[in-house]
Amino acid sequence: MDACGAGRSATPVDDHVARILAAVEPLPAVAVPVLDALDLTLAEDVRAAVALPTFDNSAMDGYAVHWHDVADARSDAPIHLPVVGAIEAGAAALSELVPGTAIKIMTGAPVPPGATAVVPYEWTDRGAQEVLIHQAPREGANIRSRGEDVEVGDLLVEAGTVLGPRQIGLLAAVGQARVSARPRPRVVILSTGSELCEPGHPLGPGQIYESNSYMLAAAARAAGASAYRASSVSDDPDAFLERLTDQLVRADIVVTSGGVSQGDFDVVKAALSGLGTVWFGDVAMQPGKPQGFGTVGDDSTPVFTLPGNPVSAYLSFQLFVLPAIRTMQGKARASMPQRTARCTKGFTSAAGKRQFVRGSYDAALVAPVGGHGSHLLGDLAASNALIVVPEDVTEVAAGDSVQVMLLDVDF
Numbered sequence: 001m002d003a004c005g006a007g008r009s010a011t012p013v014d015d016h017v018a019r020i021l022a023a024v025e026p027l028p029a030v031a032v033p034v035l036d037a038l039d040l041t042l043a044e045d046v047r048a049a050v051a052l053p054t055f056d057n058s059a060m061d062g063y064a065v066h067w068h069d070v071a072d073a074r075s076d077a078p079i080h081l082p083v084v085g086a087i088e089a090g091a092a093a094l095s096e097l098v099p100g101t102a103i104k105i106m107t108g109a110p111v112p113p114g115a116t117a118v119v120p121y122e123w124t125d126r127g128a129q130e131v132l133i134h135q136a137p138r139e140g141a142n143i144r145s146r147g148e149d150v151e152v153g154d155l156l157v158e159a160g161t162v163l164g165p166r167q168i169g170l171l172a173a174v175g176q177a178r179v180s181a182r183p184r185p186r187v188v189i190l191s192t193g194s195e196l197c198e199p200g201h202p203l204g205p206g207q208i209y210e211s212n213s214y215m216l217a218a219a220a221r222a223a224g225a226s227a228y229r230a231s232s233v234s235d236d237p238d239a240f241l242e243r244l245t246d247q248l249v250r251a252d253i254v255v256t257s258g259g260v261s262q263g264d265f266d267v268v269k270a271a272l273s274g275l276g277t278v279w280f281g282d283v284a285m286q287p288g289k290p291q292g293f294g295t296v297g298d299d300s301t302p303v304f305t306l307p308g309n310p311v312s313a314y315l316s317f318q319l320f321v322l323p324a325i326r327t328m329q330g331k332a333r334a335s336m337p338q339r340t341a342r343c344t345k346g347f348t349s350a351a352g353k354r355q356f357v358r359g360s361y362d363a364a365l366v367a368p369v370g371g372h373g374s375h376l377l378g379d380l381a382a383s384n385a386l387i388v389v390p391e392d393v394t395e396v397a398a399g400d401s402v403q404v405m406l407l408d409v410d411f
């Protein structure tokens with residue numbers, strides 16, 4: 001055993017991730033109203049049911065004309081045309097534009113058959129019965145052609161795409177009221193500990209404010225899940241199991257915090273050992289050594305039992321719960337990517353464990369923030385990156401190249 005108690009049997013971080021990913025799969029797709037599909041992963045290719053533009057239409061308020069009629073228009077030799085009508089956006093069933101005439105047309109209105117240019121108002125005297133055109137447009141000017149943007153049948157958005165505002169707009173533009181997408185995973189957070197007091201209430205002796213469920217629920221929401229905080233439970237295994245059972249019906253994932261170490265009142269361990277496929281053990285990392293994971297209940301719901309120290313809980317979420325959420329979302333990449341940075345200050349790291357050092361990253365430089373302690377929530381909040389120190393590295397010097405994971409960057 002080392003100083004922090006991780007014995008030789010500790011599971012490597014990557015093996016624990018693999019154990020988790022083997023137990024989760026993308027959630028079944030559902031038909032989602034197109035706006036509600038923001039940030040969701042599209043489950044099937046969407047092809048265009050209509051063309052964009054859907055019909056030839058005007059790009060300007062002006063006059064639809066036969067281009068040949070106005071090709072010679074100049075300010076010193078304007079051309080007169082009779083105005084034979086007006087077309088508004090939304091107008092239907094247009095008759096042919098007779099050569100030698102003009103029709104008033106509004107932006108977005110369908111161009112009448114025969115028209116080969118639209119002259120903007122600014123190049124005319126804006127006449128109502130008769131118009132004086134004093135500048136010649138190019139042939140085809142200001143006509144937006146049917147299908148010039150999107151043709152019927154074009155592949156618009158591929159399955160697996162995370163839908164953003166631009167894709168939502170495009171899908172609506174081709175008439176999709178609903179799309180087939182992976183729903184938000186429902187994540188229930190359940191904190192344990194008799195010392196916990198809800199924020200907003202006065203602290204009693206020996207009590208601390210309950211913060212992990214807020215942090216973990218926020219992290220789950222930031223990852224695109226729907227997260228619910230179940231009220232925290234004391235260190236009583238029966239009460240814990242009852243609360244967990246209640247929550248399983250509304251959970252795709254359950255995350256617990258606390259009660260998984262070596263203490264006399266480690267409620268989560270006591271309640272879940274032997275239940276479903278739940279495994280408890282050490283993972284070769286710091287913070288976040290004591291872990292548990294398995295599936296429980298009729299729906300084999302994945303349960304993550306995270307350690308209670310706040311930094312450990314957060315890190316465990318980022319490393320283990322986040323990939324499960326992303327897999328359920330159908331996202332291509334499950335785990336946070338790493339990038340190379342230069343470390344501006346040296347520090348030491350325990351042998352045999354992957355160390356996750358809180359850091360402040362900017363422009364490929366990273367500085368460690370605070371110490372290694374897993375209770376240092378202030379330092380965690382002040383950081384925006386994790387410096388990943390491999391198991392066989394015990395010292396990082398100023399100027400060394402290191403791997404970092406950026407905490408506030410989507411991937």
Ligand SMILES: Nc1nc2c(c(=O)[nH]1)N[C@H]1C(S)=C(S)[C@@H](COP(=O)(O)OP(=O)(O)OC[C@H]3O[C@@H](n4cnc5c(N)ncnc54)[C@H](O)[C@@H]3O)O[C@H]1N2
Pocket residue numbers: 004005006191192193195196208209210211212213257258259260261262263266287288289290306307308309310312374
């Ligand atoms: N004898 C040993 N003791 C400990 C070991 C060990 O190997 N041998 N491991 C240590 C490590 S590492 C960690 S991490 C913690 C994990 O303990 P638990 O998961 O059982 O968590 P608790 O004991 O319930 O709490 C730990 C710490 O975190 C605070 N906490 C818990 N829940 C919350 C919450 N919802 N909001 C804010 N803070 C919370 C709690 O008050 C404790 O201070 O075990 C070490 N011990």
Ligand code: MOO
Pocket residue numbers: 004285286287288289290307309312373374
């Ligand atoms: O390894 Mo514990 O999870 O202090 O941090």
